Amino acid sequence: MKNIYFTPGPTELYPEVGHYIQEAVRENVCSINHRSKEFIEIYKHTHHSLKKLLNIPDNYAIFFLNSATECMDRIIQNCVENTSFHFINGAFAERFCKTSTELHKKIEKIEVEYGRGFNFKDIIYFNYPELFCLTQNETSTGVAIDPEDIYGLRKQFPEALIAVDIVTSAPYVNIDFNKIDCAFFSVQKGFGLPAGLGVLMVNFKCIEKAIYLKSKNISIGSYHNFLSLYENAVKYQTTETPNVLGIYLLGKVCENMLNRGIENIRTETEEKSKLLYDFFDNHKTLKPFVHNLTDRSKTIINIDTGKDQTMIKKKLADHGINVGSGYGTLKESQIRIANFPMHKIEDVKKIIRVLSH
Amino acid sequence: MKNIYFTPGPTELYPEVGHYIQEAVRENVCSINHRSKEFIEIYKHTHHSLKKLLNIPDNYAIFFLNSATECMDRIIQNCVENTSFHFINGAFAERFCKTSTELHKKIEKIEVEYGRGFNFKDIIYFNYPELFCLTQNETSTGVAIDPEDIYGLRKQFPEALIAVDIVTSAPYVNIDFNKIDCAFFSVQKGFGLPAGLGVLMVNFKCIEKAIYLKSKNISIGSYHNFLSLYENAVKYQTTETPNVLGIYLLGKVCENMLNRGIENIRTETEEKSKLLYDFFDNHKTLKPFVHNLTDRSKTIINIDTGKDQTMIKKKLADHGINVGSGYGTLKESQIRIANFPMHKIEDVKKIIRVLSH
Numbered sequence: 001m002k003n004i005y006f007t008p009g010p011t012e013l014y015p016e017v018g019h020y021i022q023e024a025v026r027e028n029v030c031s032i033n034h035r036s037k038e039f040i041e042i043y044k045h046t047h048h049s050l051k052k053l054l055n056i057p058d059n060y061a062i063f064f065l066n067s068a069t070e071c072m073d074r075i076i077q078n079c080v081e082n083t084s085f086h087f088i089n090g091a092f093a094e095r096f097c098k099t100s101t102e103l104h105k106k107i108e109k110i111e112v113e114y115g116r117g118f119n120f121k122d123i124i125y126f127n128y129p130e131l132f133c134l135t136q137n138e139t140s141t142g143v144a145i146d147p148e149d150i151y152g153l154r155k156q157f158p159e160a161l162i163a164v165d166i167v168t169s170a171p172y173v174n175i176d177f178n179k180i181d182c183a184f185f186s187v188q189k190g191f192g193l194p195a196g197l198g199v200l201m202v203n204f205k206c207i208e209k210a211i212y213l214k215s216k217n218i219s220i221g222s223y224h225n226f227l228s229l230y231e232n233a234v235k236y237q238t239t240e241t242p243n244v245l246g247i248y249l250l251g252k253v254c255e256n257m258l259n260r261g262i263e264n265i266r267t268e269t270e271e272k273s274k275l276l277y278d279f280f281d282n283h284k285t286l287k288p289f290v291h292n293l294t295d296r297s298k299t300i301i302n303i304d305t306g307k308d309q310t311m312i313k314k315k316l317a318d319h320g321i322n323v324g325s326g327y328g329t330l331k332e333s334q335i336r337i338a339n340f341p342m343h344k345i346e347d348v349k350k351i352i353r354v355l356s357h
Numbered sequence: 358m359k360n361i362y363f364t365p366g367p368t369e370l371y372p373e374v375g376h377y378i379q380e381a382v383r384e385n386v387c388s389i390n391h392r393s394k395e396f397i398e399i400y401k402h403t404h405h406s407l408k409k410l411l412n413i414p415d416n417y418a419i420f421f422l423n424s425a426t427e428c429m430d431r432i433i434q435n436c437v438e439n440t441s442f443h444f445i446n447g448a449f450a451e452r453f454c455k456t457s458t459e460l461h462k463k464i465e466k467i468e469v470e471y472g473r474g475f476n477f478k479d480i481i482y483f484n485y486p487e488l489f490c491l492t493q494n495e496t497s498t499g500v501a502i503d504p505e506d507i508y509g510l511r512k513q514f515p516e517a518l519i520a521v522d523i524v525t526s527a528p529y530v531n532i533d534f535n536k537i538d539c540a541f542f543s544v545q546k547g548f549g550l551p552a553g554l555g556v557l558m559v560n561f562k563c564i565e566k567a568i569y570l571k572s573k574n575i576s577i578g579s580y581h582n583f584l585s586l587y588e589n590a591v592k593y594q595t596t597e598t599p600n601v602l603g604i605y606l607l608g609k610v611c612e613n614m615l616n617r618g619i620e621n622i623r624t625e626t627e628e629k630s631k632l633l634y635d636f637f638d639n640h641k642t643l644k645p646f647v648h649n650l651t652d653r654s655k656t657i658i659n660i661d662t663g664k665d666q667t668m669i670k671k672k673l674a675d676h677g678i679n680v681g682s683g684y685g686t687l688k689e690s691q692i693r694i695a696n697f698p699m700h701k702i703e704d705v706k707k708i709i710r711v712l713s714h
Contacts, residue, residue, distance in 0.1 A: 005388040010598065018382045025375045030551040031362040033681070066423035066553070069580045069597035076579075095580075102579040188598060194387040196423070196553050196600030222433075222459040223426045223452075240426035241367065241545060243553030243600065324390070 004347055006337050007324040008139050008168060008300055014192030014342045020252045021245070029248050034241045042244070043236040046251030053254045053262055054170065056177050056201055063229045064242050065198040068092075068167045070224070071184035072099045074200065075131075075163050078210040078226040079182070080105045081218060085129040085160075087118055087145070090138035091328050092165060097133070114141045114330070115302070117295035120149045131161040137169035139189075140327035142288075142302035142336065143295050144169065151179040161205060168300050171257060171341065172269045181205050187246060190299065191253050192342040197246035202226065257341065265341045272339050272348045273298040279352045286312070286355065289334060301337045302326065309333060312355070319354045321347070361704050363694050364681040365496050365525060365657055371549030371699045377609045378602070386605050391598045399601070400593040403608030410611045410619055411527065413534050413558055420586045421599050422555040425449075425524045427581070428541035429456045431557065432488075432520045435567040435583040436539070437462045438575060442486040442517075444475055444502070447495035448685050449522060454490070471498045471687070472659075474652035477506045488518045494526035496546075497684035499645075499659035499693065500652050501526065508536040518562060525657050528614060528698065529626045538562050544603060547656065548610050549699040554603035559583065614698060622698045629696050629705045630655040636709045643669070643712065646691060658694045659683065666690060669712070676711045678704070 005012040024030065032038045047062055056062070065071055076084060076099050083106040086097040100107050110123055132153055137144045153162060162180040166173050170185040177183070182202040188195035210226035220226065223239045232239050257265060277296065280288050280303055289302035305312050309325070309332055316323055326334030337351065362369040381387065389395045404419055413419070422428055433441060433456050443454040443466040457464050467480055489510055494501045510519060519537040523530050527542040534540070539559040545552035567583035577583065580596045589596050614622060634653065637645050637660055646659035662669050666682065666689055673680055683691030694708065 003385060003388075005385070007388070007390055010388050010390065010601065013382070013387055017387075018379075021378055021382065022375075025370070025378065028360060028362070030370055030374075030545070031360075031364070031367050031679075033364055033367065034552070066427075066600070067597045070423075073579045073581075099579040102576065102582070104576045186598065188387070194600070194602040195391070195598045196603060217461075219459065219461045222430045222456040224430075225459070240424045241543065241552045243423070243551070244367065245551040246553060322388075 001320040003320050003322060005322045006343060006351070007322055008336050008338045009186070009189035010195050011189060011338050011340060012192060012342050013194075014253050014256070016256055017193060017249060017253070020249050024245055024248050030245055032244070034238065034244060039244065040236045042248050042251065046247050046254065047236065049251050049254035049258060050199070053258055054175070054177075060177060060201050060203050061207070061230050061233045063200040063202065063233060064238055064247055065200055065224060066196060066243065067198040068165065068184055068186040069095065069198075071198045071200040072096045072165070073103070074221065074224055074226070075182060075184070076100045076103050076105060077219070077221045078213065079131050079161050079163065079206055081213055081216070082106055082130060083108055083127070084131045084133055085109065086133045087135065088112070089116070089118065089135060089141060089143050090114060091140035092138060092167065093133070093135040096135065096165065115143060115289050115291070117143055117145065117292060118149070120152055129157055129160045131163060133163050135165040136173060136175075137166060137297050137299060139168045139300055140330075142290050142297045142300045144297035146294065147173065147175055151176065154179045161209060168338070169297070171262060172266055172299050174266065177201070177203070187250055189338070190340045191250060192340060193246065193249050193253060197243050197250065199250070268345065269298055269339060269341070272343065272345055273301065275345075275348055275352065276301050276337060276339065279355070283355070299339050301339060302330070303335050303337065304333060305335055306333055309335060316351065316354055319350065321351055321354065358677040360677050360679060362679045363700060363708070364679055365693050365695045366543070366546035367552050368546065368695050368697060369549060369699050370551075371610050371613070373613055374550060374606060374610070377606050381602055381605050387602055389601070391595065391601060396601065397593045399605050399608065403604050403611065404593065406608050406611035406615060407556070410615055411532070411534075417534060417558050417560050418564070418587050418590045420557040420559065420590060421595055421604055422557055422581060423553060423600065424555040425522065425541055425543040426452065426555075428555045428557040429453045429522075430460070431578065431581055431583070432539060432541070433457045433460050433462060434576070434578040435570065436488050436518050436520065436563055438570055438573070439463055439487060440465055440484070441488045441490055442466065443490045444492065445469070446474065446492060446498060446500050447471060448497035449495060449524070450490070450492040453492065453522065472500060472646050472648070474500055474502065474649060475506070477509055486514055486517045488520060490520050492522040493530060493532075494523060494654050494656060496525045496657055497687075499647050499654045499657045501654035503651065504530065504532055508533065511536045518566060525695070526654070528619060529623055529656050531623065534558070534560070544607055546695070547697045548607060549697060550603065550606050550610060554600050554607065556607070625702065626655055626696060626698070629700065629702055630658065632702075632705055632709065633658050633694060633696065636712070640712070656696050658696060659687070660692050660694065661690060662692055663690055666692060673708065673711055676707065678708055678711065
């Protein structure tokens with residue numbers, strides 16, 4: 001029996017990845033010099049495919065880092081002089097906020113109970129925010145922020161920078177990059193790739209902020225500061241020897257997704273999530289954790305299981321289906337089901353079938 | 358014709374890597390959760406195999422980072438209150454030094470001309486050094502520092518910390534870890550793996566230094582500070598989702614090397630380097646860049662080619678052999694030949710044969 005991973009990430013590999021890796025080994029992708037023409041071609045292909053897939057405008061640079069956690073670190077270092085403002089709706093938003101504190105910046109925050117969204121209209125800001133940090137899709141709780149609410153911040157505070165964590169919503173989420181300043185994801189989620197690559201997309205406003213901080217003699221970090229990253233990125237290169245295989249594979253998967261059509265992927269994601277939410281909304285004991293329909297993530301679906309969690313996970317595992325546990329304090333009372341582009345509708349139906357008995 | 362990479366890294370993959378990757382994909386190594394028992398088993402295997410291979414003592418922790426450049430960054434952040442002391446003999450030693458400046462630390466340094474070693478006895482220290490940074494094997498110049506000279510620093514300054522870059526000498530170099538405090542390498546060199554994993558080995562003295570800096574309210578960084586790394590490493594885990602595939606493959610290659618015997622690998626490395634240096638010492642026009650025999654690296658062999666560089670590289674490439682160019686200002690007047698554990702003696706002899714005509 002084949003195992004299928006519906007875990008929030010690392011997750012099921014995108015189906016062609018095994019084949020792409022073999023191709024990479026055959027073509028010496030792991031042996032070429034990272035300053036060579038061959039590498040630049042690989043970088044260009046990934047850069048352009050990703051820009052096309054996510055509709056990233058020309059005034060954006062793409063940086064290849066090593067994890068989403070590193071992206072948070074570099075954003076704080078390069079975009080914050082004094083204070084970052086955090087919307088905290090789960091463990092990953094907390095991680096972003098903690099990063100700022102650890103880097104000796106001040107923080108301001110608005111916090112909601114796990115499983116709930118924000119009432120953006122009711123938030124009172126005491127200062128003009130410098131950088132907004134938003135976890136658009138909270139992997140720990142399965143709560144998603146409507147991009148329109150993020151664009152509202154841009155209208156209200158046009159001078160503030162806006163950083164958006166789309167770790168588990170990319171490539172599904174259709175973000176208007178013109179209304180934010182940077183976003184990031186890691187490849188072991190919606191792109192179904194081996195972990196070890198974080199992708200950070202930043203506009204010129206972020207680069208300018210890093211230049212400003214440097215001019216004020218504020219440390220913006222060493223090899224992975226935005227200026228060093230940008231200087232290399234415009235040459236389709238990286239500061240240090242990067243995860244070349246990861247960059248190669250990301251390009252291949254983006255190309256594959258472009259052929260499938262991003263709109264098809266988005267429609268399928270919504271169909272699969274509707275099947276799951278409808279099923280659990282009508283289930284006697286297993287209920288979606290997020291009650292408010294508009295707060296529900298389409299890609300991370302948290303289900304309250306109470307004390308049945310182990311039994312439910314085992315029941316699914318007996319049919320070759322691996323789902324995630326809850327996160328943190330919810331570890332033993334929830335399951336999390338990821339709904340990424342590589343997850344097939346027939347396998348989603350299988351989850352429902354197994355849990356119907 | 359099969360291409361063989363004698364480049365300083367990325368380089369030829371260790372021969373079994375293609376097979377190990379297929380095994381990893383088959384066994385869902387890229388899909389498992391990084392907090393799962395399965396991951397902990399992979400981590401343990403790599404940790405113990407590496408400790409055995411390099412003879413790393415019990416008072417050392419191993420951190421899995423993303424590149425050697427990141428290792429430099431984290432060492433400076435976590436081990437320097439005021440000043441780092443740098444032995445500069447090439448571009449990578451300069452990178453280490455620049456990292457310290459970028460992180461707003463003070464530096465002291467001793468510099469030698471490219472291609473030369475240090476006269477350790479003649480160095481005058483004006484202050485008691487806080488952290489020594491040494492590039493044991495300079496990948497840009499092919500100069501190696503005798504570990505005995507490094508141990509001499511420990512005798513002279515027992516309170517100073519000693520950080521050693523063994524990026525292109527591991528696993529060949531037989532370092533006595535009891536006489537230094539931390540060392541690091543990246544896996545795309547002597548281990549013949551895909552790039553994207555840096556390995557940092559630190560003893561308790563380094564951890565204690567990080568605790569001390571934190572107590573003085575000096576930033577030691579965010580997610581990859583030594584305390585967070587250590588707290589996870591003792592549980593055979595990582596702070597964030599790491600390059601799981603890279604950690605898995607490193608364990609496999611270490612195991613393979615243990616079966617071959619590290620002493621055999623070291624003897625073979627010396628045999629191959631002797632063949633190469635003997636040949637070039639007797640060549641009419643192509644001469645080793647490093648004149649002093651005791652300064653010569655066994656694993657990175659720089660050869661002055663003058664204006665013939667392109668022709669020499671092409672001649673070798675026509676026989677399927679890829680060697681590196683010189684580094685930086687030496688880019689067009691040198692070739693660099695790596696001599697790592699996956700490089701076969703018959704292929705070294707082929708280089709000599711091709712260049713004999």
